[in-house]
Amino acid sequence: MLDQPASPLTFNRLLLTGAAGGLGRELRARLKRYCTALRLSDIADLGPAGAGEECVQLDLADAAGVLQLMQGVDAVVHMGGISTEQPWAPILAANIVGIYNLYEAARKNGVKRVIFASSNHVMGFYRQDQVVDADSPPRPDGLYGLSKAFGEDVARLYWDRYGIETVVVRIGSSFPEPRDRRMLATWLSYDDLERLVVAGLTAPVVGWSVVYGISDNRTAWYDNTKARHIGYRAQDSSDVHRDAVEARQPKIDLADPAAIYQGGAFVRTGPFE
Numbered sequence: 314m315l316d317q318p319a320s321p322l323t324f325n326r327l328l329l330t331g332a333a334g335g336l337g338r339e340l341r342a343r344l345k346r347y348c349t350a351l352r353l354s355d356i357a358d359l360g361p362a363g364a365g366e367e368c369v370q371l372d373l374a375d376a377a378g379v380l381q382l383m384q385g386v387d388a389v390v391h392m393g394g395i396s397t398e399q400p401w402a403p404i405l406a407a408n409i410v411g412i413y414n415l416y417e418a419a420r421k422n423g424v425k426r427v428i429f430a431s432s433n434h435v436m437g438f439y440r441q442d443q444v445v446d447a448d449s450p451p452r453p454d455g456l457y458g459l460s461k462a463f464g465e466d467v468a469r470l471y472w473d474r475y476g477i478e479t480v481v482v483r484i485g486s487s488f489p490e491p492r493d494r495r496m497l498a499t500w501l502s503y504d505d506l507e508r509l510v511v512a513g514l515t516a517p518v519v520g521w522s523v524v525y526g527i528s529d530n531r532t533a534w535y536d537n538t539k540a541r542h543i544g545y546r547a548q549d550s551s552d553v554h555r556d557a558v559e560a561r562q563p564k565i566d567l568a569d570p571a572a573i574y575q576g577g578a579f580v581r582t583g584p585f586e
């Protein structure tokens with residue numbers, strides 16, 4: 314958690330979806346400082362509500378439930394959904410139906426801004442010797458990446474048609490430490506995740522913007538120049554972990570598509586079911 318919040322308390326009520334997940338659990342503790350009430354939701358158990366928390370266990374595919382969930386909410390940090398390559402049915406429910414339900418509920422409740430946890434897997438079939446930016450055409454590496462690309466388009470439609478702003482965050486790999494050589498390029502520290510989410514929530518004007526969620530890593534396949542208006546400045550870097558990662562994984566098999574494409578092992582998951 315950051316010693317100094319990047320911004321003073323700004324919101325009355327924030328909604329954090331996916332609050333029982335890896336990043337949701339991190340953000341649950343961190344986002345409290347930026348709002349009076351933090352509403353938390355997940356299909357999984359969230360445990361007891363702490364001070365200033367409101368817990369709602371709910372499936373994102375439940376349109377009526379999501380409509381109710383969004384009542385009285387100022388802004389949404391949308392982390393909920395399927396987060397890995399999986400069969401179509403759960404992806405369809407959580408990431409396709411779920412994202413539509415979320416934006417419809419935002420529209421009906423007058424919610425003005427969403428931070429959408431998209432993924433580097435929207436761009437997974439670019440090669441690791443290419444640098445992509447906010448305007449590069451999507452090249453999803455599987456059903457999961459495809460569903461996130463759909464979510465980005467839903468967000469864009471609701472900006473164009475209804476003026477709901479979204480910061481699309483194409484998160485790289487957000488874990489306590491980079492786990493392998495690929496993550497030296499894709500890693501996003503938890504402190505930088507907080508910086509990025511708070512920057513997205515508090516930037517005065519974002520419209521529909523795309524930013525890649527990475528720390529200040531020496532190697533990176535993502536160019537965030539076109540997202541400078543968001544004001545995110547990474548302060549961590551995977552470089553401090555580089556020696557340890559390279560010692561653990563001294564060799565790369567360059568015949569392996571996972572070593573060639575940005576999506577890593579996601580590009581060779583399959584067949585689709």
Ligand code: NAI
Nearest residue numbers: 331333334335336356372373393394396407430484486487
């Ligand atoms: P996670 O899988 O740990 O958390 C996702 C949460 O969503 C889970 O708690 C799960 O119960 C909930 N969920 C799944 N289906 C649901 C449904 N139908 N209704 C309601 N809730 C449902 O994933 P993690 O790592 O916390 O990621 C958070 C978000 O960030 C996800 O959307 C993921 O796609 C995205 N992301 C994460 C990355 C990472 O490195 N951690 C990288 C790129 C994207």
Ligand code: 15L
Nearest residue numbers: 396397432433434485486499
């Ligand atoms: C993702 O989108 C996943 O949610 C996460 O679990 C990681 O696999 C990450 O991408 C990654 O590419 O490292």
